[in-house]
Amino acid sequence: MTHTRPNTPLLDRIAGPSDLRQMPDRQLAALADELRAEVISAVSETGGHLGSSLGVVELTVAIHAVFSTPMDKLIWDVGHQCYPHKILTGRRDRIRTLRQKDGLSGFTKRSESIYDPFGAAHSSTSISAALGFAVGRDMGQATGDAIAVIGDGSISAGMAYEALNNAGAEGRRLFVILNDNEMSIAPPVGAMSSYLSRMYASEPLARMASLAEGFEAALPTPLRESAKRARQLVTGLTGSGTLFEELGFQYVGPIDGHDMGQLLSVLRAARTRATGPVLIHVCTVKGKGYAPAEGAADKGHGVSKFDPATGAQAKSKPGAPSYTGVFGQALVDEAARDDRIVAVTAAMPDGTGLTKMAERFPARVFDVGIAEQHAVTFAAGMAASGLKPFCTIYSTFLQRAYDQVVHDVALQGLPVRFAIDRAGLVGADGATHAGAFDIGYLGNLPGMTLMAAADEAELVHMVATAAAHDAGPIAFRYPRGSGTGVALPERGKPLAIGKGRVIEEGTDVAILSFGAHLFECQVAADMVADDGITVTVADARFAKPLDTDLLMQLVGHHRALITVEQGAMGGFGSMVLHELARRGAFDKGLILRTLCLPDRFIDQADPADMYADAGLSATDIAHSIRAAVAGRAEVVPLRQVR
Numbered sequence: 001m002t003h004t005r006p007n008t009p010l011l012d013r014i015a016g017p018s019d020l021r022q023m024p025d026r027q028l029a030a031l032a033d034e035l036r037a038e039v040i041s042a043v044s045e046t047g048g049h050l051g052s053s054l055g056v057v058e059l060t061v062a063i064h065a066v067f068s069t070p071m072d073k074l075i076w077d078v079g080h081q082c083y084p085h086k087i088l089t090g091r092r093d094r095i096r097t098l099r100q101k102d103g104l105s106g107f108t109k110r111s112e113s114i115y116d117p118f119g120a121a122h123s124s125t126s127i128s129a130a131l132g133f134a135v136g137r138d139m140g141q142a143t144g145d146a147i148a149v150i151g152d153g154s155i156s157a158g159m160a161y162e163a164l165n166n167a168g169a170e171g172r173r174l175f176v177i178l179n180d181n182e183m184s185i186a187p188p189v190g191a192m193s194s195y196l197s198r199m200y201a202s203e204p205l206a207r208m209a210s211l212a213e214g215f216e217a218a219l220p221t222p223l224r225e226s227a228k229r230a231r232q233l234v235t236g237l238t239g240s241g242t243l244f245e246e247l248g249f250q251y252v253g254p255i256d257g258h259d260m261g262q263l264l265s266v267l268r269a270a271r272t273r274a275t276g277p278v279l280i281h282v283c284t285v286k287g288k289g290y291a292p293a294e295g296a297a298d299k300g301h302g303v304s305k306f307d308p309a310t311g312a313q314a315k316s317k318p319g320a321p322s323y324t325g326v327f328g329q330a331l332v333d334e335a336a337r338d339d340r341i342v343a344v345t346a347a348m349p350d351g352t353g354l355t356k357m358a359e360r361f362p363a364r365v366f367d368v369g370i371a372e373q374h375a376v377t378f379a380a381g382m383a384a385s386g387l388k389p390f391c392t393i394y395s396t397f398l399q400r401a402y403d404q405v406v407h408d409v410a411l412q413g414l415p416v417r418f419a420i421d422r423a424g425l426v427g428a429d430g431a432t433h434a435g436a437f438d439i440g441y442l443g444n445l446p447g448m449t450l451m452a453a454a455d456e457a458e459l460v461h462m463v464a465t466a467a468a469h470d471a472g473p474i475a476f477r478y479p480r481g482s483g484t485g486v487a488l489p490e491r492g493k494p495l496a497i498g499k500g501r502v503i504e505e506g507t508d509v510a511i512l513s514f515g516a517h518l519f520e521c522q523v524a525a526d527m528v529a530d531d532g533i534t535v536t537v538a539d540a541r542f543a544k545p546l547d548t549d550l551l552m553q554l555v556g557h558h559r560a561l562i563t564v565e566q567g568a569m570g571g572f573g574s575m576v577l578h579e580l581a582r583r584g585a586f587d588k589g590l591i592l593r594t595l596c597l598p599d600r601f602i603d604q605a606d607p608a609d610m611y612a613d614a615g616l617s618a619t620d621i622a623h624s625i626r627a628a629v630a631g632r633a634e635v636v637p638l639r640q641v642r
């Protein structure tokens with residue numbers, strides 16, 4: 001512990017979790033108050049996942065005070081609630097760099113700290129990872145207890161059940177802390193959520209239930225008595241168990257996750273007595289202790305910079321509408337014309353823009369919870385029944401449902417419409433949320449039609465195209481954030497399948513853009529005009545089917561062809577390469593460059609900075625045009641692994 005004067009803030013005395021363990025219990029609640037103030041102050045400068053972090057302040061202090069981190073492995077599910085954890089684990093001096101270029105990640109990250117034993121950002125992985133650590137410990141690896149902290153939203157995902165199922169049967173000592181704040185990003189949905197609420201609906205949390213005899217015995221007497229009473233309340237039957245007990249866990253709770261005394265008693269009792277898997281059910285308030293967050297509809301889930309005194313968030317400059325908003329409205333318009341149109345979201349009605357449709361046609365929007373795999377197969381079933389489902393999922397989260405896309409949708413040729421938001425680099429959420437891979441993983445599927453919107457007007461037409469397309473699965477991708485400000489059509493018109501368009505004509509080099517980097521391509525074309533190079537800029541609209549007429553026309557009339565996309569290698573450029581190779585275009589000396597994301601993950605920054613880091617700025621494209629005209633090879637090495 002750092003030596004300081006007695007009236008120094010408690011937080012200033014914490015260099016790491018071991019300092020917490022030296023602190024008397026009576027000071028830990030006060031420390032939590034200071035920690036909460038520090039989180040609010042830091043996030044007011046950076047923006048981020050405020051509500052989730054505020055909800056686990058006491059829990060974070062208690063876990064680090066009771067367990068021996070980093071020998072014991074604390075695994076935060078999603079990791080979006082880890083700001084107090086970062087402050088307590090040696091990262092306080094950098095906490096105001098959170099989610100910024102070269103700063104701390106907004107999630108847990110192995111490369112950042114030994115206190116982050118397992119990185120995350122996608123949900124529902126923590127129990128699986130914790131079980132892996134428990135097996136490592138039991139097989140002699142130098143690691144202690146494993147503690148997974150998972151939210152009530154995240155425990156709705158299939159992966160979490162798979163892990164509970166496995167862990168319950170394995171019977172190894174393992175701690176799962178269920179952080180139940182009755183909130184996901186949006187209000188939680190599903191039978192599991194109702195089940196958890198029923199578990200403490202009839203009894204104040206101060207009366208704690210423990211359904212595990214061993215823990216009752218280890219608890220202080222007042223808690224022990226109420227635990228026995230609450231057991232009857234929760235189960236209705238002596239000896240019967242909660243769902244978790246039926247799965248082989250000892251269940252402790254529900255307890256008040258803001259009462260330091262309860263938390264310390266229960267965690268210590270569990271740590272002392274556990275021989276197998278234990279689930280500790282902790283009830284918290286999302287946004288706890290900060291009225292603007294607690295009072296907000298989203299409980300301060302994700303905030304931009306704000307004034308700590310009022311909670312007023314920085315407004316983005318008025319500008320073009322967001323792609324998400326345009327999509328949401330276009331879908332409502334299509335749905336108004338065709339009552340077979342339905343929509344599915346996996347826990348993200350606001351993020352995907354479906355709230356608009358849910359308000360207008362509540363019975364036609366399905367929020368399935370954090371369950372992307374189910375969302376896709378559920379949509380496939382609805383398509384098979386004759387409905388027209390729009391399965392609306394961020395690119396990065398659709399990765400989780402790949403087999404469902406292949407096996408349940410593509411293989412059966414079912415007309416599921418995939419609206420893929422957050423395609424490309426997304427900014428502050430960083431590499432974990434990058435929509436980098438969908439062009440590759442969808443473009444290689446037989447029968448899939450794949451589009452990318454160059455701007456928000458194109459997106460409106462793509463929604464109409466998807467609505468009209470019954471011949472098989474169809475997907476369209478569009479980025480996070482504002483559109484380009486183009487005029488929106490009054491009504492979307494279905495595009496000719498597999499046909500691109502020429503935007504501007506030149507004679508030297510052709511650029512074939514797929515998606516929202518079209519603007520950068522046009523800027524690059526302007527840049528090289530001063531060098532006397534004229535450029536044709538075309539918008540492919542479709543990666544699949546490829547517009548081979550357009551492709552051959554571009555190849556036939558220009559010295560070089562450059563493809564540009566907001567996606568990883570193995571995407572659009574590869575598809576063009578493959579097609580041109582098949583047609584023997586290289587035998588005639590074609591110069592081709594494929595500009596895409598490099599073969600490495602790109603850390604958080606402004607999207608423009610991330611694209612510059614990726615070598616995809618307009619200046620980079622202009623550089624490639626000049627190099628291609630001069631017949632020079634790419635100067636950036638293909639493989640740039642950091």
Ligand SMILES: Cc1ncc(C[n+]2csc(CCOP(=O)(O)OP(=O)(O)O)c2C)c(N)n1
Binds near residue numbers: 121301347370397
């Ligand atoms: C696989 C996946 N789907 C969706 C998301 C988006 N997401 C991030 S946090 C969150 C809600 C999590 O709720 P909960 O686990 O209850 O944590 P809380 O925010 O309430 O603390 C969602 C849906 C994600 N991170 N991962």
Ligand SMILES: CC(=O)[C@@H](O)[C@H](O)COP(=O)(O)O
Binds near residue numbers: 049078080351480
């Ligand atoms: C943690 C998480 O996965 C989400 O909260 C995500 O940060 C939302 O991203 P958007 O802001 O792009 O909706």
Ligand SMILES: [Mg+2]
Binds near residue numbers: 151152153179180184
């Ligand atoms: Mg929650």
